Amino acid sequence: MQVRRLRRSAIDVARWDAAVLADARPLPYGLSWWLDIVTAGHWDGLVCGEYTCVLPLPRMRRLGGLVPVLVRPPYTQQLGPYGTCRRDEVAQLLLQLPRSLQLSLPLRPDLDAGVIPDRFMHRRRTNYVLDLTPGYAEVSRRFPRKLQAYLRKCSRDLLEPLEPAAFVELNRRYLLERTPLTEHDLSILLQLAEACLARGYGGCYQLREEGEVLAAAFLPRMAGRTINLAAVTTDPGRKRRGMSRLLALAMREGAGAAGATFDFEGSELPGVREYFAKFGGADEGYTLIEERAYGLL
Numbered sequence: 435m436q437v438r439r440l441r442r443s444a445i446d447v448a449r450w451d452a453a454v455l456a457d458a459r460p461l462p463y464g465l466s467w468w469l470d471i472v473t474a475g476h477w478d479g480l481v482c483g484e485y486t487c488v489l490p491l492p493r494m495r496r497l498g499g500l501v502p503v504l505v506r507p508p509y510t511q512q513l514g515p516y517g518t519c520r521r522d523e524v525a526q527l528l529l530q531l532p533r534s535l536q537l538s539l540p541l542r543p544d545l546d547a548g549v550i551p552d553r554f555m556h557r558r559r560t561n562y563v564l565d566l567t568p569g570y571a572e573v574s575r576r577f578p579r580k581l582q583a584y585l586r587k588c589s590r591d592l593l594e595p596l597e598p599a600a601f602v603e604l605n606r607r608y609l610l611e612r613t614p615l616t617e618h619d620l621s622i623l624l625q626l627a628e629a630c631l632a633r634g635y636g637g638c639y640q641l642r643e644e645g646e647v648l649a650a651a652f653l654p655r656m657a658g659r660t661i662n663l664a665a666v667t668t669d670p671g672r673k674r675r676g677m678s679r680l681l682a683l684a685m686r687e688g689a690g691a692a693g694a695t696f697d698f699e700g701s702e703l704p705g706v707r708e709y710f711a712k713f714g715g716a717d718e719g720y721t722l723i724e725e726r727a728y729g730l731l
Contacts, residue, residue, distance in 0.1 A: 435523065437530045438481045439491070442470075449485040453517035459542075462635055462656050464490060464516040471625045472507035480515075480527050487519035489527045493535075503536040508622050509663060511561065511699055512540050512720050525549035528723075538724040545721040554723040560702050564715035566694035570686040576714030577682075584675055585682055593639050593683040596650055598627035601638035604650050604666045623652065623664055630654050636661075641671075641680040648676030653684055658693035660684055681713070 447466040454464040462468050469477045469490050478491040492507045506513070515527050528551055531537060540559065550556050566573055574582060602624045609615050631637040636655035641648045648671030652664040662684075667677045681696075688694045698710040711717075 435483060435526055437526050439530060439532070440479050440481055442475055442477055442479070445479050445481070446485065450479065450481075450488055453485045453488045454514075456518055457514075457516045459544075459659075460516065460657050461512055461659070462630070462654050462661070463510045463512055464488070464514050467629055467633075468510070468626065469507075471629060472510050472622055480530055482515075482517070482519070482523045482527055485517070487515050487517035487523040487527060489513065489515040491532070491539075503538070504532070505536070505538045506540050508619050509626055510540075512542055514542060516542075521546060521549060528554075533725075536725065538722065541721045541723060543718050543720045547721075550721075550723055553726060555726050556721055556723045558719040559722050560707055561700060561718050561720050562698040562707070562710040562713075562715040563718045564685065564696040564698070564713055566685060566689040566696055567692065568689075570689035573685060573689055573714065574682065578712050581675075581678055581682075581712070585679065588679055591641060591643075591679055591683055593680065593687060594642065596638040596640040598624055598631060598638050598652075601627060601640075601650050601652060601664075601666075604647065604668070605664065608666050608668060626654075626663075627652050639680070639684065641676055641683065643670075643674065643676075646670045648674055649680040651680055651684065655688070658688070658691055659695045659697055660688045661697040662699045685713075 445466065450466050454460055469492065473492045473494065476493040478493065480489040480491065482488070490513050491504050494503050494505050494507060515524055524546070528549060543561070547556065564573065602620050605615065605623065606620055627638050636653045638650060638652050640650040647668050649665065649667045651662060654661045654663055662681065665677060671677065685696050688696065698715060701707050701710065
């Protein structure tokens with residue numbers, strides 16, 4: 435079985451994207467246009483056979499651009515492998531990971547630990563997901579009682595579309611100085627939101643009350659899965675539980691369909707993890723592998 439490492443310019447993007455979409459649990463992070471945006475086109479790919487199984491290799495830089503590394507790009511939680519991957523194919527892909535660069539890659543949650551080469555350390559990372567297939571009425575019964583009561587008082591709430599540029603401006607206003615977010619991150623976020631909207635993979639949404647924006651989120655969607663990729667609460671929203679109300683609306687919109695899932699997209703931070711857990715989700719996790727020489731990041 436042949437495994438090839440291809441530069442971005444040599445990758446057949448139609449076949450690559452078809453492999454990602456053929457996965458049992460496809461995620462937008464593996465699509466060629468997503469990778470182009472988050473890496474500025476600087477990624478390679480490991481391809482098994484005739485694109486039956488693929489693994490992106492984002493070529494990033496650290497220390498002011500001096501040190502090349504293979505690490506998670508912004509807004510990209512998991513890198514696969516994607517496709518109709520057999521166990522032996524996944525093993526072959528991981529054996530072909532390059533040794534010349536510092537490497538820390540987040541891989542799929544159902545990765546068989548037995549196929550991870552001994553040269554890598556690996557551990558589980560947190561990712562909460564909520565099964566929405568029972569329908570919103572059933573799902574919302576698992577919310578804390580105080581939140582259920584508050585949501586009943588907000589029965590007129592609506593999830594409204596928001597232009598990507600307006601969403602990014604909210605992030606700039608409320609998060610740029612309070613978090614590690616950078617202007618470069620915001621540029622990537624804008625490109626991703628515009629690309630998802632143009633391709634029918636979700637978009638940006640807001641919750642308003644009496645003309646004031648309380649919360650907003652960028653929610654990519656694929657194969658029934660809604661991903662809470664980026665979110666922001668305004669000052670008025672902090673006082674009126676804006677984010678909880680917005681997330682409940684997003685869950686209600688997708689609930690009841692076959693395969694419907696709400697993906698909270700993290701988090702390792704204790705307070706955030708507890709906040710996501712209170713909605714009744716489960717920690718699906720994912721796998722982080724890293725060269726033993728460097729230690730887990």
